[in-house]
Amino acid sequence: MIHQGILRYAGLRYLWIGLVLIAACGGLYATQGGMYPARGDTWQGYVLGSVAALMVVWLSSIGIRKRRYGSGSGSVQGWTSAHIYLGVVVVAVATLHSAAQFHWNVHTLAYVLMCLVVLSGIVGVFSYLNVPGQLSANREGGSRSELFGELFDLDKRGREVAQRCDPRTGAAVISSIERTTIGGGVFAQLLRIDKSLYDPGVVEVQRAKPGLMRNADQSAVIEYVASRVPRADKRTEAANLQSLVLLLCRRQTVLRRIRRDIQLQGWLKVWLFVHVPLTFATIVAILVHILVSFLYW
């Protein structure tokens, strides 16, 4: 493959720029000397703080840049690569600016929020690096709509064969198809929670409570149909049950793939729901931090 990931972009250009920046900021910090504890309100502290604040503004501007499609300022990939490396560096710069003096106040709040943004960003980078490969492996060259297409086809064929089986098995299988759930809320998507049910019929199952039973991963219904095969009366019945088991197992595989696809897509996106709002919160906190600093000068 000739494609190049975001981290390796342009021979790690932005990693080097980031390291140089840290070194420069570290040097600046050191010029404050060890005479009295370093603080944010020395001139070095102000420079470091300004650099960090400008970096935050620049880092958040990626949201606009990536949507300015006619822009001539490099590629979005380059911006993303720089965003990642310099996003990590901003923690170092801000820490030097703060001189590690944390208290229960708005200044520390801004710092903590910024750290959370960077942390969520790191989660994002991690998922961007790992999830696409898993997604593609899970789909095996197909697309999600193809998976759903196959599922609908299997549903249809499953119903057809189920109608040819004895009424109770048929009803159980059809209920399992109708009561299959995919997706759901955020956690159901991210954790692949499967609340599928099926109705095995009243008499057959030796349980006190008749009605719907759990059918997570479709295993219960498969087991149910499989258990009917040895008890089949006729050859045609056995054949129908056999093909039903086959269809249900394929259906299970397809459903697993779909859920996995939903889960992985979810992980690709969910971090942004933390990253972006916290960015706004950080910017507000920084503004307050700056304002307050000048008020009490």
Next chain:
Amino acid sequence: MTEQTPSERFRLAIVGAGPAGLSAAARAAELDRKAGRSVPTHILLEGSPAHAKTIQRYQKGKHVMAEPGFLNLRSDLRFEAGSREAILDAWLQDYKRIGINMHLGAVVEAITGVRGDFVIKLKGGAIVRAENVVLAIGLEGNPRKVGAPGDDSQAVQYQLDDPKAYLNETIIVVGAGDAAIENALALSEQNDVFIVNRGKEFSRAKDGNLTAVLAAISDQNGRLDVFYETKIKRITERAGQTPLLAVVLETPAGEKTVECQRLIARLGAEPPRRFVESIGIRFPNTRSDAIPELSRRYESNVQGIFIIGSLAGYPLIKQAMNQGYDVAEFIYGNTTLKPADYQLVEWQFCGIPFFKDPDEALERFKSKVPMFRELNALAFRELIIESEISVAYRDGPEYLDESRKIAALIAKQATQGRQPRATRIMREGDVIYEPGEFGTSFFTIVNGSVTLQSIENPSLSAQLAAGEFFGEMSLLSGRPRTERAIAGPACVLVETPRRTMVKLMNSNEEVRKGIDWIFIVRELQRHFAPSATFRDLRTMAAGLSVKRYKAGEVVFSEGETGDRLYIIRSGGLTLSRKLDGHDVMVAQIAAGSLAGEMALMGDPERRETATATLAAELIELRRDDFLTLARRPDAPIDPLQRAASRRVTDNARMQVRPESGSLMGFLMREGLGEATDVLVIDESLCVGCDNCEKACAETHDGVSRLDRKSGASFANVHIPIACRHCEQPHCMKDCPPNAIRRSPTGEVYINETCIGCGNCQANCPYDVIRMVYDAPKKPGLLAWLLTGAGPGLGEQADYQPSEAAKNKGKKAVKCDACISVKNGPACVKACPTGAAMRIGPERYVDLVEERRG
């Protein structure tokens, strides 16, 4: 018509009431009126029940364009761009007003006789006599009939305009092609449909249709069924009963009667050629797109029979109407009429030295070039009108004078709202094209000389003189130019666009042979004999021929003893080797390269099987000829051997890494063998943000030309539905206004003259062309970010076009590789993770070999 006595003869009978025929009849009627004749001397015969059959059949409200814009209309009928209804209505009013002697429903079955006394036999036995006949029957032909008693019933139809118009009927669809399948599928949504198929299967159908129809037939709840190996025996109308028709079918299991409301036959059309030939008109060859030979006055080889409109090779309405006018004038004795495009030709020629008038210039050009002499006057005029004339002057006062003159002409044209049209003025020594540019044209030297400079070896340059031509390599293979062309002293060139040239080659065997021959000579020079002259290679080239292979056809097989090599003129070859019983692809060879040369250079055994990746044209060079070339002192033996040994290692490397071969195989199956610039997405990097699609829509008026999610994937490589800018674009093949162009840098794009006919969409095998209305304008990015105004970024699903957009009609859109966007392909630039990339064929090997760039 019965009132006509056998002795009565019309001066002019026109067959076909399309734009060409109507316009011819209108002119004849006007001439009758002017001469004060009360009895018409013309007759217009139309087989269908209304005028302009093809346009009648367009969908309701379809916008019809008036291309080409540079041509003025010359007709007694009105015509300007507008809706189908407006145009049909204007013609109806006009032909009634003018008083055309039109007979609708008059199907012409035969034309016999000679000039002065043609006998036109109509269906039903009536006879029309005429001194001259104009054929304006178009190319569509008549639909094939069912061919069973009763097939003339009103309830038997040969087209389907709106499947939704029928509800809960029983309908028989006859036919097994795509049209029949598509109709049957659409009808079966709310009707009971039977397909009657004469064969055992649907072998002619497209894959998509085949799968869909088989699925619909096997669907037990569906409303579609099929009779295989079945013929219609009889159709009877059951007066007063519903359903109206009783259709008797001859099935393998015996006769069966189906009662139905209607029968739709989709058996294709009888091309008009056989009818035209039955009159005695000759076609230059058997190609399906051949055009009959015509004189400058549209007269065919049968004197007194004239051909105009799309049958004469002019598919556009305005051209056809102008020809109708002209041909009637000619027939009624106007010998001095200048064609409607006289002025255009004058402008084209006005910058050449010693220019007098267009007719003289045309004669002069024609006499100077052997290839032009092969053309008849009409074909040559057409070639010139579609071409550009360039003249080189020595840098100095003369050059400045001419440039000023042309600039003034263009400025004048601009004030009249015309596109510029004038001779192109160059300086001697100017570069005509650079290597690497995508050639879209073919050059003929009328005067002076041109120098072709080889890039590999700049010391070798060829001097071409008047009568010779160049640029044939790009014309035939679709590959970029390989040399630099420089205008020499006093050079006058005719630059002809590719599609005109292709049309010409298809209709003129001599031109085709001439270009084929020169191609072979130049390829021999390029590969084996860089300093050979034409004379040196003449005999050898004459003995070589171009062989055509269909996609998938085997050129040579592994294990054979080879005695020849191949030069690939167009298309490409796949080389594969057998490995444990499987075929492993080891190489792709593109147009312009050699294949199988190792058999003549050390190892006579074929180590690979070569198959045509797509339709390919190859030049075969046998051992004797090769040895003759290799013995020449200028033979580049060293480079040839080096290239051959590089291929040995490349092939071996691919063989030991079969996964690369299977990825390459995937790329070829996806049609990348003919691509020049393709969007490839690395799935292991793609996060599915669709920023590529959004970027495409935002930089292209709100309509995305790429569909990321669709398209095939293999081993993490995803080929989305997006244009690949093919070497020989399928979309360009059949564009009436010639709106699809290729830029010198290779991008294939559609310009604003698109008439929305949809031919390109149908011709593209990769489904990358969409027909869409203009999308509504959106508020800017900041307005959206801050206030949420508008539908957001990217193409808005199911956007509602404005009234103006609807009036303009649907237009074809496709990827133009961001030729109009300053900062390069927006899809690639907008990809945050580097997953999207556009590559050309030269990087496929890198792609499969995981070489990072």
